[in-house]
Amino acid sequence: MNEAQIARIIQQVTANLSSELKSSEMKSVYPSPPAIFTRPRTDGGRGVHATVDQAVQAAHQAFQALRDCSLANREKYIQAMRRVMLSELQTLAKMAVEETGLGRVSDKIEKNRLVANKTPGTEALQPNAWSGDHGLTLTEWAPYGVIGSITPCTNPTETILNNGIGMIAAGNAVVFNTHPNAKKVSAYFIDILNEAVEKEGGPANLLNCIANPTLETANDLMKHPKIRLLTVTGGGGVVKAAMASGKRAIAAGPGNPPVIVDETADIAKAAKDIVFGASLDNNIICIVEKEIIAVAEIADSLKRSLLSSNAVEIKGRDLKKLEQLLITPDNHVNKDFVGKNADFILSQVGIHVPDTTRIAFAEVEENHPFVQHEMLLPVLGLVRVPDVDEAIACAVRVEHGYGHTSVMHSSNIHSLSKMARAANTSIFVKNAPSAAGVGLGGEGFTSWTIASPTGEGLTYAPHFARARRCILKDAFRIV
Numbered sequence: 001m002n003e004a005q006i007a008r009i010i011q012q013v014t015a016n017l018s019s020e021l022k023s024s025e026m027k028s029v030y031p032s033p034p035a036i037f038t039r040p041r042t043d044g045g046r047g048v049h050a051t052v053d054q055a056v057q058a059a060h061q062a063f064q065a066l067r068d069c070s071l072a073n074r075e076k077y078i079q080a081m082r083r084v085m086l087s088e089l090q091t092l093a094k095m096a097v098e099e100t101g102l103g104r105v106s107d108k109i110e111k112n113r114l115v116a117n118k119t120p121g122t123e124a125l126q127p128n129a130w131s132g133d134h135g136l137t138l139t140e141w142a143p144y145g146v147i148g149s150i151t152p153c154t155n156p157t158e159t160i161l162n163n164g165i166g167m168i169a170a171g172n173a174v175v176f177n178t179h180p181n182a183k184k185v186s187a188y189f190i191d192i193l194n195e196a197v198e199k200e201g202g203p204a205n206l207l208n209c210i211a212n213p214t215l216e217t218a219n220d221l222m223k224h225p226k227i228r229l230l231t232v233t234g235g236g237g238v239v240k241a242a243m244a245s246g247k248r249a250i251a252a253g254p255g256n257p258p259v260i261v262d263e264t265a266d267i268a269k270a271a272k273d274i275v276f277g278a279s280l281d282n283n284i285i286c287i288v289e290k291e292i293i294a295v296a297e298i299a300d301s302l303k304r305s306l307l308s309s310n311a312v313e314i315k316g317r318d319l320k321k322l323e324q325l326l327i328t329p330d331n332h333v334n335k336d337f338v339g340k341n342a343d344f345i346l347s348q349v350g351i352h353v354p355d356t357t358r359i360a361f362a363e364v365e366e367n368h369p370f371v372q373h374e375m376l377l378p379v380l381g382l383v384r385v386p387d388v389d390e391a392i393a394c395a396v397r398v399e400h401g402y403g404h405t406s407v408m409h410s411s412n413i414h415s416l417s418k419m420a421r422a423a424n425t426s427i428f429v430k431n432a433p434s435a436a437g438v439g440l441g442g443e444g445f446t447s448w449t450i451a452s453p454t455g456e457g458l459t460y461a462p463h464f465a466r467a468r469r470c471i472l473k474d475a476f477r478i479v
C-alpha cells in the first residue's frame with residue numbers, strides 16, 4: 001500500500017467518525033428518526049413477525065425460556081423495559097402522534113412516563129399461606145403461557161408497556177395485535193423492548209407483534225390454540241369479539257365518564273381539574289371527563305371558572321356549526337376530529353381561539369350528542385340540572401351502564417357516597433381530575449387496560465396469572 005492510499009483511508013475513517021459523532025450528538029438533543037421508518041420490519045425486527053402463527057410460536061419459545069429464569073431476573077428484564085420507555089419518551093410520543101394523528105406529544109410523554117414508573121411488576125404477585133393444625137397450604141401465581149393482547153390506537157405504547165410488564169411479571173410471553181393505525185410505533189417499541197430484555201440476558205421474543213395487523217390477524221390470534229388468555233383494550237366491537245371467542249378474556253371497553261359538580265364543591269378547583277383531565281391527550285383517553293353535569297346553583301359560576309382555566313364556551317350559531325362538523329348525518333362522531341386540538345377543531349367552523357385553549361364546552365340538553373357519545377375529542381357538553389340527586393341520576397344515564405369511570409366534585413360526603421354507589425364504575429374519582437384514577441397525581445398503581453365488562457377493573461400482574469395451590473398435610477407449621 002502506498003502513502004497516497006494510506007492517506008485516503010485515514011481521510012475516509014476520519015470522515016465516517018465525524019459523521020457518526022454528529023449523529024450521536026444530535027441524538028442527545030433531538031432523537032434521530034427511528035429505524036422503523038427506514039427499514040422494513042416484516043423480516044423480523046425483534047419480536048415483529050409476518051404471521052400470527054410465527055409470532056405465537058416465537059412467544060411460546062420465549063415463555064419456555066422464561067420458566068427457567070429466576071424471579072430476580074424477571075424483575076431485571078422489567079426494569080430494563082421501564083428504562084427503555086424513559087429513555088425514548090420523546091421519540092415514542094412523537095411517533096405515536098405522527099402515525100395516529102391523535103393527541104398531544106407533551107401529554108403522551110407524561111402518559112408514557114406514568115406507565116414506566118407506576119406499572120406494578122413482580123412485587124404485585126404475593127403468595128398466600130394458610131397454616132394450622134393440618135399443616136401448610138400455599139398459593140402462588142403461575143403464568144398462563146402465551147397471552148394474546150389487542151391494543152388501541154389511543155394509547156399504543158402505554159398499553160404495550162403496561163400489559164407487557166404485568167404479563168412478563170407473571171411469567172408469560174405476549175403477542176400483540178396492535179391497532180393498524182399505530183403499527184409502526186408499536187413495532188418500533190416492541191423491537192427496542194426486546195433488545196433491552198436480551199441485553200440483560202433474557203429470552204428473545206418475550207414481546208411480539210404482527211407487522212401488518214388487521215381484523216383478520218386479530219381473529220386469528222383469538223383462535224390460536226396456543227393462546228391461553230386474551231386481553232383486549234378498545235371499543236365495543238373488540239370486546240364483543242373477545243368475549244365470543246371461547247377463550248378466557250379480560251376485556252377493557254369504552255366509557256363515557258360524566259363529571260358532576262355540585263353546589264358544595266370548590267368551584268375554581270373543579271374547573272381547573274376538569275380542564276386538566278378532559279384535555280389530556282385531547283380527550284382520547286377512556287377514563288377522562290367526557291361531559292359535565294352542573295347543579296343549577298353553581299352552573300354559571302362553574303362556567304366562569306372554566307373560562308378562566310383555558311376553556312372556551314360555544315353557543316348559538318357557532319354551536320350549530322360545530323354540531324354539523326363533529327356529528328355525522330347518521331349520528332356518529334366525525335372521526336376526522338377525534339384527538340385533535342381544540343383550537344384546530346374550532347378553526348374549522350371559523351372560531352379562532354388561542355392555541356393555549358385546552359377544551360371547548362357547550363351548554364346543551366342531556367340528549368345532545370356531545371353528551372351521549374364517547375366523543376374522544378376536547379369538546380364537551382355541559383348539562384344544567386336542578387339538584388345533586390338529579391345530577392347523579394343524569395350521570396348514571398349518560399354513562400350508559402359501561403361501569404367504566406365517573407368523577408364528582410363535592411364536599412358533601414353523603415352526596416359523594418350516593419354517587420359512588422349509584423355510578424357503580426370501575427373508577428370513581430372524588431375532587432380531582434379523572435387522571436388521578438390511573439395514578440396520575442393520585443395514589444395507587446397505574447393501568448391502561450381497565451376491564452369493566454369482565455370485572456377485573458384496573459388490570460395488573462395478578463390478573464395475568466393463574467392461582468395454584470399446594471398443600472402439605474400435617475407438617476411445616478413452625479409454631
Ligand code: NAD
Binds near residue numbers: 179234253
Ligand atoms: P378500536 O375498538 O377501534 O380498536 C381497538 C383494537 O381492537 C384495535 O387493535 C383494533 O384493530 C381491534 N379491533 C376493533 N374491532 C375489532 C373486532 N371486531 N375484532 C377484533 N379486533 C378488533 O378502539 P380505538 O379507537 O383503538 O380506541 C378507542 C376505544 O377504546 C374507545 O372506545 C376507548 O374508550 C376504548 N379504550 C378503553 C380502554 C380501557 O381500559 N377500558 C383503554 C383504551 C381505550
